[in-house]
Amino acid sequence: MNSPADVPVALSAFLRGVERRGVVLAELQCGRRETGEIALAASLRAFRQYASDQPMAQWPRGFWSLLAAAPPLRQAHPEARWPQDLDWLADLSDADRMALLLRLAAGLDEDDAAAAMDVDQAAYRAALTRACPRDDAGQPDPQGWRDLAEAVQQHLRALSPERLAHLSRLRETLVLGTDRRAVVPEPEAGDAVRAPSSTPSTAPAVDAPANTRAPVGPRKPAKPFPWTLAVVALVVLCALAAVGAWWWHGQQSRLSAPATVQADGAPGAQGLADEAQVKVEALSSDNDAAARFDAAQGVLTHPDFDLLMDPQGQALSQRAGLLAWYAAAPQDRQRDAAQALAAPPQEAMDVVQ
Template identity: 45%
Template structure:
């Protein structure tokens, strides 16, 4: 059994958690499609994550991807997967491949590694990796590489990575937390304890029956209320006989002496028609003495001897001479 890694420092734990969170989905899908078994894939990923966490602190972060994928691909579950693996109908091509060719293909379309990185992870030359990749490529009916089938296969694998179910995501999160804290993953919860036999249960205390009043008691309680309502109704009728009510005689009842009559609505505009004053206006305008009539007030004032208005058409001196100027001229002549 592999010993649990020692707890990491907070900074190293944060960096390791970010790296594993970005790689765990693809690693689980690659392992599952390589082995054709979900349980075997989960064990392989757990082994790779724990082995990687024990050495990640001593490695540069640039070397983490190659180290992690190298540990995953070197697990026995992926190097020699069982022959009983099963794949979905859209991924049956994977089951027809040899384990080495299938792993080379899954690192490319599932792990997202380029040819150089994938060759380094598998520990082979680039030419050997390209040869394995070519052997894993789907072929058409003529025996030629089928680009459409390759693209469809890659889309199916990437969809599995993207649409991983919630229980499996939770399982990956628990595994990641156990790797960071150095603790073993939590075991499945045990089922609840079966209920004790009826003979060992403590008998429940008998409940006291609720008191119920007979119908006669209810009638006796309601009778005074009914009598009180009848008495109140008789008193009200005695105070307000029929035909007499509040407001009678005060102008608010039916015998109100004020009579209301609805007047006709005369607010409507009169229909257009000929103006009766048109003929009189025409006679007035044709009168030759209309001009004199318009100036009648001025002519009457002039006939009464009123002073003529000053003719302001001529320019007036801006500085009038002083009043004593004429007297000085007369004295000088004398």
């Protein structure tokens, strides 16, 4: 944010994100809604000058430091009232209550919360420990802490649209001020309302209030849909589709019709031939193949050439079924099979049976 003209734009976006938490923290710290809004307004006014002099990374700590140091928040209001689910805040000291709300309402970590209160981390932890809800035995109550945190978040979500609109107007008035025109875009030339040049105004110029929105020119009437052009385009597309279909049908008919030959051998018009001309050629006999391939060539090209060249492997493959049965059989069956192999063929068949 080196340019002063860019500060109001970024400042408005930053405050839009923290103003809800800021107003809830201020209200719960002092216990009165009107006093909390006064403290928030004073912090916004001071933060405008702070933001123009500091880098954007320092804005969060600067905003919460200014809000925590606001005079209306240094002590509870004499007419302070807290909701029933947040009545624990009434029994806390002002410093302990601020330490608790910076954690639950503002959502700051220990470093930023301690910097906002202008104390070290040890002092902030001590204040937060004193503000933690306690059980009947005086020990920290985790469930009480969760209930208190949920009650604060519910209070944040319960802000009415009217109050949010009021915060928006407060932000625009106090922060943007006379530089409001820097963040409001100028109307375009076609949308601006021009006064007739023949009747110059003689009334003195009056400055508009800062929170008054700039007048907006009348909107242009919506243009009717061009139905005529759409219908014409549809008709043209249909005509082109019809022409394309007619051309495609003609091409298919011309390609599928057989050609005829005139008497002189010249190609004639499309039509059906009286007699189809078929060329017949006899196939070669087996003797021709035998003349080209001898017995040796037949063995070399045999699919089982490797098996033919290994007689022992061929003999073993023929006995593969018996050997597999022999390997899987019990010992007594293996003994019978061995005897069958050693016996003559007829006796072997008897043993197998």
